[in-house]
């Protein structure tokens with residue numbers, strides 16, 4: 001993509017875009033929540049659809065002139081329904097956190113009890129962080145992974161649910177590498193009369209690509225971001241059973257939001273169209289193969305992978321436990337050589353959130369650029385060398401060159 005008009009009108013922003021292009025092109029992206037969208041998605045986000053106001057829903061708007069916008073939103077909705085086998089879809093949520101706020105508002109009253117995966121073990125801020133709306137407005141009861149296996153213990157989830165009688169059970173995560181047992185969650189929710197809410201922000205693309213079980217037919221409500229494994233624009237959507245449709249739609253608008261972002265909704269339609277193609281199933285299969293290859297390449301180099309491996313696109317590495325390096329130290333060292341990762345708590349972490357024992361790695365972005373299993377060996381080597389030589393500036397500079405050389409083999413859509 002070229003930006004001649006930005007270049008002519010605003011050199012400061014143009015140069016920022018060019019520097020970020022270079023960083024993306026020359027770096028190894030292992031942040032599990034990031035991806036590279038297609039040129040078609042980029043174009044839709046830059047289109048004149050951004051000029052429109054469309055409060056309300058297709059056919060029932062509070063603004064005139066929406067007959068064409070209605071077609072874009074309806075297209076996105078219909079493709080999402082097909083992709084996830086959903087009864088009802090709302091594509092208007094501006095991002096994952098506001099989508100979750102709308103789900104809480106649509107189903108609960110302030111103070112109601114919600115069972116969610118403990119944040120320090122892989123849950124998301126919007127699943128009950130004390131500074132987030134979820135933790136401030138609702139009574140959050142956490143469930144945990146089992147200490148020996150580092151896998152969620154469904155018997156314990158059932159025990160807590162029977163004891164606490166929550167109004168809603170939330171299943172979903174930002175940092176957990178194992179499959180969730182959706183059917184067991186359903187059984188538990190039914191036993192205590194709770195709503196079952198799945199937040200599939202991280203794994204939506206793997207579900208759309210038919211590599212993981214689809215919770216949409218099993219749960220009452222499902223939210224997802226659209227910009228992670230699903231590889232669409234930054235945004236979110238909510239899918240639900242028909243009987244919750246009106247509550248969810250009212251909670252999104254006028255409950256939480258005003259006008260939808262019509263250019264983004266058109267980009268969502270494009271991304272869903274891409275995800276319906278057979279190539280996307282191939283892509284999501286490769287994401288998981290690459291994650292498994294990276295996990296075992298790291299294990300072979302003496303790194304302990306939390307729970308012993310991965311079923312999805314991400315893994316947690318117990319760096320402090322296996323290498324006496326902290327997550328913060330690793331993040332800084334790896335950033336220095338052009339490898340992007342997150343420091344992350346591991347289950348039962350003896351260390352603090354700002355300098356935890358672990359790091360989180362994911363393969364969606366590198367897989368979009370065309371990397372395969374054998375490339376994960378190279379990635380593991382580069383990461384390992386950087387950590388080994390973390391105090392040796394000359395060595396780090398050389399590793400930085402190798403990272404750049406490796407990355408330039410894999411094009412990023414939209415960057416020349």
Ligand SMILES: *Cc1c(COP(=O)(O)O)cnc(C)c1O
Pocket residue numbers: 033095096097098100123124126172173174199200201202225235236
């Ligand atoms: C990323 C994420 C979100 C929030 O998404 P934002 O778009 O950053 O607000 C919500 N839930 C889960 C599980 C996530 O991983």
